[in-house]
Amino acid sequence: MKTIGIxxxxxxxxxxxxxxxxxxxxxxxxxxKTQAKCINENGITLHRQGEHHTKKVSAIPLGKNIxxxxxxxxxxxxxHLKEIIPFIQTLTIHTPLLFIQxxxxxxxxxxxxxxxxxxxxxxxxxxxxxNMDSVHHTGIGTTRIASYRGEMESILxxxxxxxxxxxxxxxxxxxxxxxxxxxxxxxxxxRVKNGQLIxxxxxxxxxRLLFEEIASVLKLDxxxxxxxxxxxxxxxxxxxxxxxxxxxxxxxxxxIDAILGYIQTQAAEKRTSTxxxxxxxxxxxxxxxxxxx
Amino acid sequence: MKTIGIxxxxxxxxxxxxxxxxxxxxxxxxxxKTQAKCINENGITLHRQGEHHTKKVSAIPLGKNIxxxxxxxxxxxxxHLKEIIPFIQTLTIHTPLLFIQxxxxxxxxxxxxxxxxxxxxxxxxxxxxxNMDSVHHTGIGTTRIASYRGEMESILxxxxxxxxxxxxxxxxxxxxxxxxxxxxxxxxxxRVKNGQLIxxxxxxxxxRLLFEEIASVLKLDxxxxxxxxxxxxxxxxxxxxxxxxxxxxxxxxxxIDAILGYIQTQAAEKRTSTxxxxxxxxxxxxxxxxxxx
Numbered sequence: 378m379k380t381i382g383i384x385x386x387x388x389x390x391x392x393x394x395x396x397x398x399x400x401x402x403x404x405x406x407x408x409x410k411t412q413a414k415c416i417n418e419n420g421i422t423l424h425r426q427g428e429h430h431t432k433k434v435s436a437i438p439l440g441k442n443i444x445x446x447x448x449x450x451x452x453x454x455x456x457h458l459k460e461i462i463p464f465i466q467t468l469t470i471h472t473p474l475l476f477i478q479x480x481x482x483x484x485x486x487x488x489x490x491x492x493x494x495x496x497x498x499x500x501x502x503x504x505x506x507x508n509m510d511s512v513h514h515t516g517i518g519t520t521r522i523a524s525y526r527g528e529m530e531s532i533l534x535x536x537x538x539x540x541x542x543x544x545x546x547x548x549x550x551x552x553x554x555x556x557x558x559x560x561x562x563x564x565x566x567x568r569v570k571n572g573q574l575i576x577x578x579x580x581x582x583x584x585r586l587l588f589e590e591i592a593s594v595l596k597l598d599x600x601x602x603x604x605x606x607x608x609x610x611x612x613x614x615x616x617x618x619x620x621x622x623x624x625x626x627x628x629x630x631x632x633i634d635a636i637l638g639y640i641q642t643q644a645a646e647k648r649t650s651t652x653x654x655x656x657x658x659x660x661x662x663x664x665x666x667x668x669x670x
Numbered sequence: 671m672k673t674i675g676i677x678x679x680x681x682x683x684x685x686x687x688x689x690x691x692x693x694x695x696x697x698x699x700x701x702x703k704t705q706a707k708c709i710n711e712n713g714i715t716l717h718r719q720g721e722h723h724t725k726k727v728s729a730i731p732l733g734k735n736i737x738x739x740x741x742x743x744x745x746x747x748x749x750h751l752k753e754i755i756p757f758i759q760t761l762t763i764h765t766p767l768l769f770i771q772x773x774x775x776x777x778x779x780x781x782x783x784x785x786x787x788x789x790x791x792x793x794x795x796x797x798x799x800x801n802m803d804s805v806h807h808t809g810i811g812t813t814r815i816a817s818y819r820g821e822m823e824s825i826l827x828x829x830x831x832x833x834x835x836x837x838x839x840x841x842x843x844x845x846x847x848x849x850x851x852x853x854x855x856x857x858x859x860x861r862v863k864n865g866q867l868i869x870x871x872x873x874x875x876x877x878r879l880l881f882e883e884i885a886s887v888l889k890l891d892x893x894x895x896x897x898x899x900x901x902x903x904x905x906x907x908x909x910x911x912x913x914x915x916x917x918x919x920x921x922x923x924x925x926i927d928a929i930l931g932y933i934q935t936q937a938a939e940k941r942t943s944t945x946x947x948x949x950x951x952x953x954x955x956x957x958x959x960x961x962x963x
Contacts, residue, residue: 666870
């Protein structure tokens, strides 16, 4: 049986561990000893459409102890990536790594890694960690994977947890970035569920104003497709709260830097002004600060 | 004793009625029979700094029954002005009128009125109607008055309710417009008290971005003074909720059209783009729509 290491015990890490443990020998690397102990004792409970299943997964607190594996999947948030890089650097250059983060800022980090095989992934699942050892699969989607460097290995399809291989990692990440840049900050600012961005005619207009600015900065070819894709995500996840809205409500740091911050960096390089993005970035940072008080 | 008519039984109408009844014979024109009956029976109770005083004021439901008076003060919101114009038109051309509204859109309406003496006013008080016949004076400020047309009569100074005569109605309204355009929409969007716009460094930055756009559209001379004035209002009213935030929280219509809508009209005439104003306008209209559901 192939071995998989998963770094990060958040909602995505637990979701991947639970599903992949059906077909692979999974080791989950957690931030805390407490979480590792809890998972080793209880397994990971996956809640899905009213049912729940407990999966046996071995967990280890993350350190310079990552075992070589057929694939290591990194699911920590973009702003935690820097902290875990020293541990990844203890792996040989032959270990394939798969990075699943929002935004684009992690590409700079990838460039400097020695590993010969690096993949990038985007996730369309909805997942919510409800406990150290349990996760709710709130929205069934797919995982998209593209090679950033090296050959793409065939990946076993898993029932109810599909993988789609993409050929162009940049296009894949930008598509996801546009969705995140529209839905996350606006739902967090307005404190509404995803569907309201298309059902409320004024919110629809503000989303369009934001999109036009972003499309211009990123110089999107056939922008129409990106817009339609974002509307489709709003529609399919209409009753969901976005991750950024949840982060705000729970007083956690948001991923605004990885998302709108990246667009601002691109705009600065291209000497383009982005008034709405700047305003929205400041608004979310300010709301974050309020909640942190 | 001089006679004063006050049109509008909202927080400002009640505040003015209560204070002016100390020195003038005041008649308050209300929207509903119920409110008039209530005030005729109980008077108006003014709450201020822990004390309360009940003032005898006669009230009449508004119709084509406005009595000639030495001054008629119109305190209804900008978006209710059109409904009451037919009643004002029953007055002679000799009746002086004082209009106290936010924004600038009411100037167009004034142009077409036959009265020879028209004043404009802005209010720096905080007031909250807590009942049909009671009002809390939450922020002690001043009332500024300028002549739009005709001579300015001397107005009796009233203890604890001062009047300041301004010479330039346009400058006076623009100064108030800038304050309203910054504080009202941002506090309503962020759901924070006025002071957070200066205490939260990110909100301060978004307010500054918005100010720069507005200053450019309105072609403000010595923009620095307008900015300093707005910061001063944030500071003096730091623990207050803005009227727009209250409107949003209570599911009422906001004055966004009279405020940012006016700035958009000015921008259109001058062929200037206002991305942040447009985004913010749509955001507030959308939040209004959510609350109205």
